[in-house]
Amino acid sequence: MSDRRALLARLAPAVLIALLAAAWMLPETGAIRLASADRSAADEWAGALASLPEDATVLVGFDPDLGTYPEVRATVRVALADLLNRDARLAFVSLTPEGRALLVSELGRLRRGEANAARLLDLGYLPGAEAALVSIARRPGVPTAADGELARRVAAGGIDAVDAILVVGGNDLGPRSWVEQVRPRVGDLPILAIAPTVLLPELQPYLESGQLAALLGTPRDGAAYRDATELGPLERLREAPEPAATAVLIGLLLAVLILGEAWGRRLLSQLREAGRLGRDAA
């Protein structure tokens, strides 16, 4: 590699970041939208929430991972606010340390946003992986320090007090584990999932088979759901600003250009090689 090429290769990431930063600062005009034009996943999700009973209790399995959480964070926040706006009660449990760390942060944000604390219950961190999921399916453990009507309701009714399960997935113990360990034990309790794209191939079959009631598994489906959701008085819990669609488009175009350049270079070298072989044969 020549010196000039090496310098360019070294500077390329900085140029990319500078370009994306400039694009991030551009005002969003609405001409470019992140939200998927196919709204079926968002509609399915909204339908699943609408079918919940009044004053529903939702068990939230909160186990995203640190690496991919920013991809689903805005959607998770709108989903939690949407549930609270529908007068649901949320009982949170984490099965992974990463999930617990993020849950503590999100509960702190809900408190700062003055969400109704009586409708939130922190069931804490539950070790034991699959065995812990089985114990949840039998009776979610309520910490002795927990107080309030929601804690009493979950302590008395166990899983029967729960009307739906929302799983925020990451890598370990995500929606797949909930479908495998909890669903066979709780019958028709609907399981909804929000997961990063990396889990999409693993989760799509569960959605198709009906084992998941609804899934938001891509950034565009999440954006479509956020666009369509009115949070009323809880609008303050929505994350702002939304991801910059223009910056995303510029990033994608750059990626396509880089891939195209690499592909073109490879094609060119193969053509040259074929030409050389042809000349040698002649």
Added chain:
Amino acid sequence: MNGFFGTDTADLVATWVAAIVTIVVLGGLLGERRLFGWSQHLLAGLATGFVAMLAVHEVILPRLVWPLLAQGGPGRAELWIGLLLVAAAAGAPWLPRMVAAVPVSIAIGSLAAFALSGAVIGTVIPQLVASVAVDGGTPVETVSSVAAAGITGLVLLGFLHGVPRGRTLQAAASAGRWLLVAGIGGWLGYLLLSRLLLLLDRIGFLLGDWLGIGR
């Protein structure tokens, strides 16, 4: 933007620390490897500390020590069994093989049984039932169901390696491999979008949360 931090002094310090570490990690892209390596050590150390704190505060004390002390006797047999299991695992190098290996094997076997039975009951059987081509009511559903079954079969054939086969089987396996590549390509396209969003989130954090530049 990420909303994790409030406005008091501790949150301000946290924002600054997060911003500096973000810049250090992005600096790794530009070739600054030493600071990047330190940031990885910092992450590993913080994660270990957090897990230790979680284990003490949310598992060992509330789920083991306090219940045992509250009982004041051998009331919670399962907790004593758990404690013995920990002792057997920790003392394995010094204990007779049978004393250490048997309880630990039972514990590991039980965990594996949970995972395996869950996979069979929760995934294999329902997914097999769902992937069988059935008359779905509308012609489109029926055709898509048959196509899904066909593609599944072709992709499975694509994994045949080193088995003597005829021209037809070879063509089918080749088609299966191309379908697999197409599927992975589509998924990578989605992943590209998701990774871009992660990078933009960090850029947005630096510009919005740290520098206060609005959009």
